[in-house]
């Protein structure tokens with residue numbers, strides 16, 4: 267059942283403010299996994315409208331590691347929710363792994379989240395009444411995997427994040443760093459092409475945060491595409507590209 | 523695979539419910555009492571009506587029972603200062619009914635007198651019933667030993683009698699039964715058979731009693747005559763009654779009521795004192811069935827209301843649970859759960875709660891009537907349809923009252939839900 271991982275590709279399209287020409291993908295070359303074209307997200311608050319995202323165009327190639335940065339209220343979470351198919355843009359186009367997200371209904375969006383995306387949150391977001399193994403298994407449960415196969419798969423993932431002997435523990439019996447590892451294992455269990463992380467180290471001390479970042483770095487090195495929101499530059503330094511937002515627009519892109 | 527997934531959903535539901543044992547228990551309790559009371563109520567209703575119908579069945583549904591009734595205030599007797607009251611059914615009533623009414627198949631004229639019966643030193647008071655052989659057939663009474671009367675006994679005026687089971691047990695005791703001579707009043711009779719008698723209580727009186735003895739009507743008429751004398755508070759009272767009872771059998775049960783009406787009209791002409799009563803078991807049965815239907819509705823509704831209360835309890839708890847687990851719902855949605863899967867998850871929890879309540883409620887509903895019968899001495903019958911109905915209803919209540927909270931959970935915005943504290 268495991269998908270073959272794509273070889274790490276250090277490629278990302280250059281991004282330009284909306285209205286400018288977008289770079290054409292190299293014919294025959296790798297296609298972007300995530301493609302945003304002039305994406306807008308406008309919240310209507312009575313008479314006033316809040317342009318949380320105001321013309322974002324962005325190509326993310328398979329195997330890339332991106333950090334999204336910016337001051338509070340600049341639209342980082344809004345962008346990540348959009349990328350995570352939890353929300354739809356009010357204008358523009360979002361193509362994820364060849365699928366146009368804009369027109370999809372709720373069921374189709376759920377299906378995309380289930381198959382194409384893994385989420386890691388700042389506050390871990392494990393389900394307290396489930397054990398570590400059951401939390402990791404959750405996506406497989408919704409995919410309809412056989413119980414025995416998914417139990418074995420969950421154990422494999424727990425081993426990969428270093429929690430082999432914690433399978434029957436409850437989330438509350440784990441430290442913050444361990445809980446975040448469980449969350450990462452859950453995000454990876456069905457091997458989605460994209461891993462999304464919103465301030466994954468925000469609730470952890472520096473040392474533990476570094477361990478989590480090392481784990482994400484390892485995953486990226488083995489080919490996983492990662493998009494992470496953070497406002498700490500040391501954490502962002504782990505990513506190969508850093509996208510700076512300001513007032514819902516792309517301010518600049520740094521990258522090696 | 524679908525099956526194992528459902529099983530996992532159910533297991534997860536149970537696990538979640540077990541996190542709040544007391545809360546789940548109290549929620550279940552509402553359904554337990556609802557289902558229990560529906561079944562118990564229906565059982566009481568069913569038991570009462572079954573008893574009534576059984577009593578009526580023993581009277582024969584094609585029969586009409588006419589009885590002589592002593593008028594309560596006999597002005598004639600008072601004015602004439604006579605000591606003899608004359609009332610009741612007459613031989614010509616019986617003849618008229620038999621000969622003029624086409625729907626009448628058979629009639630049994632009955633004379634009854636109370637006499638002391640003797641065997642050796644034992645004695646007991648019996649009701650001596652002068653009847654014809656048709657009596658036993660019309661009432662479908664079982665012959666326990668020997669034989670019933672035949673027409674030869676009537677024609678030859680034989681001194682033979684039948685005893686009821688209870689009468690035989692008291693009077694004959696250990697003696698040989700069939701062929702045993704006994705003394706009734708001044709005369710000797712030979713016991714030719716033992717029959718069953720029905721003691722029917724309640725509003726409907728059976729034509730037979732458990733200390734009856736049956737002799738040919740001709741014998742009763744000749745030996746005891748139509749006049750009886752008995753002593754009440756020092757003075758003698760004399761009564762002149764030709765027939766105490768007439769059993770009428772009609773050809774078909776559709777004829778029962780019109781014939782009863784015709785008999786009533788006819789008797790009214792010849793009996794201005796209204797010294798008779800017409801009993802129609804079929805009409806009683808119809809009435810009993812109507813009563814039963816109403817009773818089922820009333821009792822069932824009372825139980826139904828408690829089921830409803832149980833359902834509202836479930837809804838209340840599930841709404842609280844949805845609010846409490848908003849974040850969990852957000853997590854599941856972010857991972858990729860579809861709306862209907864969230865609906866399913868919450869519905870399974872409510873259905874688990876309500877059907878558990880239903881099953882325990884059936885236990886209560888079956889046990890309670892047992893106790894009612896035991897302690898309150900009321901007949902109860904646990905109806906199968908009641909069990910099936912209330913379990914189905916309790917599952918239905920789980921779905922009905924769980925649907926709103928479940929849909930509410932599924933329609934939460936995942937982003938909002940994830941932000942919920």
Ligand SMILES: Nc1ncnc2c1ncn2[C@@H]1O[C@H](COP(=O)(O)OP(=O)(O)OP(=O)(O)O)[C@@H](O)[C@H]1O
Nearest residue numbers: 309311316317318337338339340341342343344345
């Ligand atoms: N549901 C909403 N309704 C209205 N406005 C919203 C909504 N969500 C976000 N916004 C607005 O959109 C803008 C971007 O918000 P967003 O949460 O993306 O910022 P952020 O970069 O994640 O900030 P932070 O670093 O504080 O998390 C803000 O001005 C915010 O007020």
Ligand SMILES: [Mg+2]
Nearest residue numbers: 339342343344
């Ligand atoms: Mg944010």
